Amino acid sequence: MxxxxxxxxxxxxxxxxxxxxxxxxxxxxxxxxxxxxxxxxxxxxxxxxxxxxxxxxxxxxxxxREDLLRSVMELWDKDSLANADPAALAGPSLDLYVAAVRRSSAAPGMSYLYLSFAADAVVPTHPGHHFIRARQARVRRDLAEAIRAEQAAGTIAPEIDPLRAARQLSALSNGLQLQALLDPDGADCDPAAEVAAAVARLRGAVP
Structure with missing residues (x-):
């Protein structure tokens, strides 16, 4: 059986x-x-x-071990939502994403766990391959939905491509967190501040 x-x-x-x-x-x-x-x-x-x-x-x-670490990341994500401002939970939010990046950046071990696990999971046979692909797809989908919502509200220009902007924000976050891990004493790399600045540019607040 x-x-x-x-x-x-x-x-x-x-x-x-x-x-x-x-x-x-x-x-x-x-x-x-x-x-x-x-x-x-x-x-x-x-x-x-x-x-x-x-x-x-x-x-x-x-x-x-991989199942354990995958579950650790799932609980970390769940806690990020549980600790968020209730007003931000009505739907996908760019501000909520910035807050999640800030929380992750403040816990370098968790940042490294995710980046290391994601790099290993590029291999299709890795036990976490489908989890990482689904997580990445969910992040991009939520970011794109948040951008569309702000376009409808008039805070982001309608000509912005939501999917492209979502990919760029996700890549920016991952890349900046990697830089912060490689140079932990560097004062010039604040992933959350950089992602927040990118969001502000999307909203037209920064030239």
């Missing part, structure tokens, strides 16, 4: 309320570790040791 993803042991473990709570505790523990120690491509064993548990216990809730 073949099994589907919903039949796997980690999926069954997370199905109960207790299992879901334990799973989230592990994820928040990993986020805390990365926030404290940074991300240096820790192995599952290293992460388990930092969590003061056995690697096998983590594998009871997650299918693999």
């Amino acid at each position: 073949t099994t589907t993803s919903s039949d796997t042991a980690p999926a069954r473990a997370a199905a109960s309320a207790k299992g879901a709570a334990r799973r989230e505790k592990i994820l928040r523990g990993v986020i805390a570790i990365i926030g404290r120690d940074g991300y240096h491509q820790q192995s599952l064993r290293e992460l388990a040791k930092a969590l003061e548990m056995e690697a096998q216990h983590i594998l009871y809730y997650f299918a693999s």
Whole structure:
């Protein structure tokens, strides 16, 4: 008998309320570790040791190290929305995107986790390939929708191509966060400020 993803042991473990709570505790523990120690491509064993548990216990809730890290990024994204200004949650928002970049830039370990995971996931056989592609597509789609909404409101010129501008904002954010990681002591690279300036230019506030 073949099994589907919903039949796997980690999926069954997370199905109960207790299992879901334990799973989230592990994820928040990993986020805390990365926030404290940074991300240096820790192995599952290293992460388990930092969590003061056995690697096998983590594998009871997650299918693999990649599944664990993917889930960490999903929870990080979810928290970004939970901590946002309620007024910005009515729909996709350029200001909300700037806030997300600011939050990520303030946590270099999380920035590096995403960029490193995304680079590895370029390979189609990587376990996180579809996740990264879907996440990138969602970001571009939300940015394009936000731009269209501002065009309808008259704050962004109608001749701006929403999809092209969305791609450019996404690429700018990723590139700037990489620069900030490569030169952490550099005072001239503030990803959130640069993305905010790009948004202001879209709105015509900056020449």
